[in-house]
Amino acid sequence: LPAWGRTIKIGVIGPMNFVQGKSHWNGAVMAAEEINAKGGVQVGNEKMKIELVKADSNEFLNVTDATNAMERLMTQDKVDFVVGGFRTEAVLPMQDIAMDYKKIFIGCGAATKSLCDRVAENYNRYKYWFRGTPFNDNYLVRTSFSHLGAGAAVIKNELKVPVKCAIVAEKAAWTEGMVKVAEATIPKMGFELVGVWRPSAVATDVTAELSAIQKSGANLIFTLFSSSVGITFARQAGELKIPALQAGINVEAQKEGFWEATKGMGNYVYTSSTYIRGVEYSELTKPFVEGYFKRFGEVPTYTADTHTAIAEALVPSIEAVGSLDADKIVAYLENREYLVPSGKVKYEKDAQGRPTHDLTWGPGYLTGLAGQWQDGKFVGVWPYKWVAAPGAPEVTYKGMVPLKIPPWMKK
Amino acid sequence: MVAAGLYLKRFYTVVRKEVLVLPSRIIVALFFIVLLGMPLISRNPYLIRVIVLTSIFAILAASWDLLSGFTGQMNFGHALFFGVGAYTSALLNIHLHLPPWGSVPLGAAAAVLTGLIVGIPCLRLKHTYLALTTMAFPIILMGIVFALPDVTGGELGISGLQRISNSLIGNYYIYIVIMLVLCTIMWKITDSHTGIIFHAIREDELAVKASGINTTRYKLLAFCLSGFFAGISGGLYAHYMRIAGPSTLEVSMSFSVVIWAVFGGMATIYGPVAAVFILFPLLEFVRFWPEYRTMIFAVVVLLILLYMPEGLIPWVRDKIEKGCPRCKIRNVATRKTCRVCTAGLD
Amino acid sequence: MAEPFLEVEALSKSFGGLQAVKNIRFRMEQKEILGLIGPNGAGKTTLLRLLTGILKPDSGSVRFHGKQLVGMKTWDIVNLGVACTFQNMRPFRRLPIIANVMVSCLSPRSMRRGEWVKVVEARAMDALEFAGISDMALEKASSLSQGDLKRLEVARAVATDPELLLLDEPFGGLSPAETDLMAKSIRRLHKGGRFGRLHSEGPAMIIVEHKLQQLMKIVDRIVVLNFGTLLAEGTPDEVVNNPQVIEAYLGQGGGQ
Amino acid sequence: MNIIITGLITGSMLALLAISFSLIFGVARIVNIAHTAFYMVAAYCIFSLTGKFGLNPVAGMMIAVVVVTVLGLLAYKFLIDPIREHEAAVLIATIALAMIFQEAVMLIFTGDYRTVSALIEGYFIVTGVKVFYQQVLTFGVVLVILGILWVLLMKTKLGLAIRSTAEDREVANLMGMNDSRLAMITMGISVALAGFTGAVLAPLTVLSPYMWMEPLIMMMAVVVLGGLGSIKGSFVAAYILGFTEALVVFMIPKGAFLKGSVALSIMILVLLLRPEGLFGISFEEER
């Protein structure tokens, strides 16, 4: 064994009692194990081992707790880097604390764009913040519309009827802007918008909404769910055999347990996702997804991209600059373009050319995926022969299958 | 020089006659000294942060006690005042660029107003009705917050607030001193005429009315005072966290306040303060065992209450001091005779 | 012409179908002690509660020094100088007895500006002295016996420094010896003067009582209620010998 | 029509929870914050019994109710009864209890959302609205239970005793009522009902360790709106709030998340007019 120099301490902060936090931790553990097994991080002429510090932010329940956890990471545990974070209301003050101590904080959960706007507006203070995952809410909308378009195309092809679209979005901040955009965009896409429903994020009964949707004649439902209502909605829609295809975002449907949770009623639910077994964005995807699956018995969700943040973003940069100096790493990292399991990372600049440390979206970079539950299996269905812009090359990742519509829609 | 000496002597006499005679007073004095001298011992930012947040919540818990412990108007929605204070100071700071010393008092003023608005419908409610009804207010406000994301930032809250002071120690002293001063004021209020009337209202409101006291005014006063102090703590919190979000309005926040206050001992002011200083750091302390944190917290609260149902502090106080059966003055538990009326203590 | 001290006009109150007080009218003078008697459920307590604003009358008026009391809040009425006791004692159970009385001393009427706690306490003590329970001043009110609670009620009312004192069964539950003492104190209070720091102008009183023997000794005039209406009115002797009163209330040989 | 069905279901559930909650409040003046936590425990019990051990759902339901009742009685005996004289302490104890249940469930089942399969699958259509059999079943069962409760409380001596102890424990003792045993029995009934509610409702909702929070507040709102201690009141109020929620969802679909706020506002409005709740008893002089 080589003689270890000092260790690199990386704080992993997240709601550890919840899936999101668990994935944060799992991803990080996997990265640390891989790197340490390879002999650690080469910093200058020293080999350094990675040491993870777990911090439970408890941010869903208590924002104060989250900031305390961050402060503790900074001052008690004296970590060198931090990855994680989920609920925006908590990530904002956590970000502030990390910036106070000039520590690099790679966010792995909160989608809000304003986190990166801060970098553009006050670069010197906020430059230590990087977005790790997911891409920001604007892009989230764009992909979702692509998914919606793909779904609509299938409906049009198979049923030969005009597409009538309903929007069902849980009541939460992240859906706020998306609903507005969707209301404007859907008619432009050539579909009829039949209504918008906003159930509570933890509603346990949406039959009222479902009946109304069915009455409106919708055959495509644009869903925006991140919480338990995703299960309720999919399950009750399946039970009632509502003749419409659910497309959009349903975080619960990205998980393995979805089939069981809906008792199979979630068949044909179609949602954006980050990783699906059998689908490959790049040569890094398969080792990561399969490795993760082997190690933890489940497919990684996007908060497990703490793995990416450590293994692809931090470590190579540290090795390249040969030091743990945050400023140097920032300067290097923000100009880097690198491959990750979910595509390729390039940090964006805003309209005035100021760096935002936000992720670039698009073919060739990060695009995300969409999958569909087809008879008990979650399979990748998008991008499938996707043309991002007129004239652009068709994109189909390895392992994709065609999208299906529920058979009961066909009468 | 001589005058200074005299003052010093007076001070010493006061300390000897009034403070050193009772262990509880000594403890309070030590508490002041330790808090004020803290930075001399350690300047660990994490520790400082925990103490500052503890102080903020101590104000909150004491303000709850002022309303609920004393007048018996169980408020299960105390987060309302906290949230209003936080949001108002945040809005003023962000949009009108008011510095904290302007925005926090105005936030408190807004909380006072809220106290009035909530207090008026609550005037006719009693006991459990009141408790359960007040629980509804923060939830309603939360609905409003979510309904107006353009103003309130919705789920994200309002972030990027100015700090009260940019220096660690400066911040510490500002918060600590504010806390000590406010809590002393609250304690003084409850020790005055007003305090007696609050107590009486808790016991039997009709009888208070028939004693010629305007109970409406006093109940609203309780709501406003409590709102004022809670609003200040909300504003301080917002400026410390640099964000005011819907988490300040959550049910769990209201519950925490009640837990703190009851755990420490209701209708004492110092009880809730002490309880926050025990329970909040406890929650930090058990971080080394993250999965069981809440569990440990709950179990500790439960066990302590099982043995000290009146609250921790009154229990401790009863152990170290006892009341004189004749003149009801408190004495050190080890004394055989009362220090004032010299009646036998056993 | 001077305003009458207390003038009750056509006062009525009903609960659901039950008319508890029907169209009552009477007057009283500043220097009077008025006895109010009547069978159980006649509406005596209700009448007192109407006077102090604890209950709102359906119709009628109450003028005190020419001032309309109907519609005023209880505390305002008390601060005008009308104090009452509760028939079913309502002490502040968990407060010391002295604090029970201090609350009354803190009412705007009784409280002088800038008075210190000590002074208020002294005045409360004097009120307790008056009622004869000062030795227990520091005990909790919950430990009082029934008779002592009655006295506490009286002490509380007296401490508001009233001009018109409404006593609802002040002798209820007192032993004969103590009833006599209480009766004497009440007379003394009515005469006016000083009770320690407590200054008494010699309030007028309305006393509701079933212990007629002692009542007769202190009242100047008696009003008899029955089923919410005025049955008789007059000097104690007149009333006691009124056949209607005997039939409805006293019974043969009752009250002696 | 939709409004009616949704309203009925929500209302019935709230009624059951609220009545069982006010039961124990009525007897022992215990504000049992953990009430809905028991409901959660029952739901999880069913989940593990039917899901993990493959038990028949009906048997699962029965066992769940028993388990919860035993749990409730133990908690009462050892944690609440000793401090019963201190209302505030009891209150906190029940909050702590709820937290402990939540954490225990979290440790055992993790925070993932879970579901339980329905007793009867499928739906039927009334006037163009799809209604699950499970909903109808739930509704029917709830009505039956409510009926039994009504008889129990209004027509039997037990009910009389329960209400007497609620008002004056000391005097109730003088009538020969054993107040501590009554409290125990009531606690048993109350918790069993909470467990039962959880059991019946489990197939209709999504289970999570935090599922106790949502119904808690609505439950309390119902109790207050109806008038503390009044069963009739809780019953009516439950349906009022249930229908309000349903109406909000239908009238302002975009504001569905506001349903709780609106329902609570209605409660406050009603209380402004009738501080003692719809069917509560009040004394005029105490207004």
Next chain:
Amino acid sequence: MLLEIAHLTVRYEKAVLINDLNLYVDTGELVSLVGPNGAGKSTTLRAISGLVAWEREIKRRSAGSEIVLEGTVTFNGERIDQIPAHEIVQRGLVLCPERRRPFREMTVLENLLAGAYLQKDRQKCRETLDKVYDLFPLLRHRSHQIAGTLSGGEQQMLAIGRAFMSDPKLLCIDEPSTGLAPLIRQEVFEKISEISRLGITILLVEQEVSVIFKMASRNYVLSSGKILAQGTGQQLLADEVLRKTYLGL
């Protein structure tokens, strides 16, 4: 002897409420207990009926003030100072407490029925109810009124009626005449002696010494928790000092 109290002592923390009290009541007797306010009359009745022990139990659990209860109470040949209050009622010793204490939020009828809680026989229950209504016709008219809204005297009637409902062997009544109008008071005393003549033993605490001494077979005078004197009314009235200082006659 139906009831015998020997060396009863009750202390609340340091305050001695009852001090070594001895007292007995024979079957069929009407015994009265008189004395100044705060003498401990009510406390004695509460101790007999198990309420002091009950309160002690509660205080002990809540770590509140300490209550000491010593001495023996024998009822019908059985020691009852160790059994809980609700079981004492079962044995036929019933207390009508002072200050009336109706169940305020229940109707008059429900109050009365609560009194008959231990009565298994419905028919008998109805009969007793009729008796109570005959005794206090006012209650019959008010049977659906909420008890808390009754007038003071009406509440007193209700309390007595409720105690009757439990079909007692020994009825302890604490100051039944407070707040009753003379006419009713007379009637109540008559009814009490009537009940006593029916064979129900009665232990009465009263202030109306003049009336009571005529009714009771024996009387106890209590002061500061001690028995000062006992005997028939005439015997006691003969004692000048007693008459002046304690009985106020």
